Amino acid sequence: MKRDPSPTRLDHMIDLVQRHVLDEQRVATAIPFLSLLRSSHPTPVTRGVLKPSCCVILQGQKRVHLAEDILDYGPGEYLVVSVDMPAAGHIVNATPDKPYLLLNIELDPQEIAAIVLEAKIAIDTQEPVRGAFVGKTDDALQESLYQLVRLLQAPAAEAAFLSVGLKREIIYRMLTGADGRQLYQNIVLDQQDRGISKAIAWLREHYDRAVKVEELAQATNMSISSLHHRFKAVTTMGPMQYQKQLRLQAARTLLLKGDVDATTAAYQVGYESASQFSREYRRLFGAPPMQDMKKLRTTP
Secondary structure (H helix, E strand, C coil): CCCCCCCHHHHHHHHHHHHHHCCCCCEECCCCCCCEEEECCCCCCEEEEEEEEEEEEEEEEEEEEEECCCEEEEEEEEEECCCCCCEEEEEEEEECCCCCCEEEEECCCHHHHHHHHHHHHHHCCCCCCCCCCEECHHHHHHHHHHHHHHHHHHHHHHHHHHHHCCCCHHHHHHHHHCCCCHHHHHHHHCCCCCCCCHHHHHHHHCCCCCCCCCHHHHHHCCHHHHHHHHHHHCCCCCCHHHHHHHHHHHHHHHHHHHCHHHHHHHCCCCCCCEECCCCCHHHHCCCCHHHHHHHHHHHC
């Protein structure tokens, strides 16, 4: 008689997470930087701005679109985002029997930088790399993640306190793994005044005003050619395309609040032409502003 294989750490994490999150939900936990997501069905493509985070899939599969790049990841794999990234994504594999289960761990770039310095981790930083990538958990990282998930069973105060050390351990495991260079690259480049995080922060602060590439290059102490090369290497798009997506995302948020019409939203985020705004909105979100709002408000 053939015996079933022993449960893996991944199996144990799946069991624990399913006890703490109901179907079709994203929930915060007593661990300040950890949220959980569960879905029993594939989802349509949605757009937004990814924040610095590590998203670990325990079960199911997801696809993320970064401009023309496509990233697929599944059980035991993780998506790390090291800078704010406009993106689209959808769950492609999930069933009621085997729902999609995700751990979302918020990352603080300064925390990552501190761990590299304290642990004296040597990282090669010759060329910029994309600000989002997919990696695979090894045994050491899975053990650290498992210990974090086990804290879901602990009292809230205990979980919040003990999780701090485990988060540092998880970051350390990722930094010393095969993809550590990609995780840390942008922060190191910033310290050398050649990075893109400064340009991204500048664009987020000034997304609603007309910006020339020359002005952005000067604000970040880069040549125009270097800015274009490094910005696209990290974000998969040029600075002006990035700003356009920030504007459209901001306009969509304004419209969802219901306080303004499409024309007002267009002017508030920096457009000078309502017709141009409508064209670019439709190109990004697949429908004109008001039609998109109707769909969003009637879709669970």
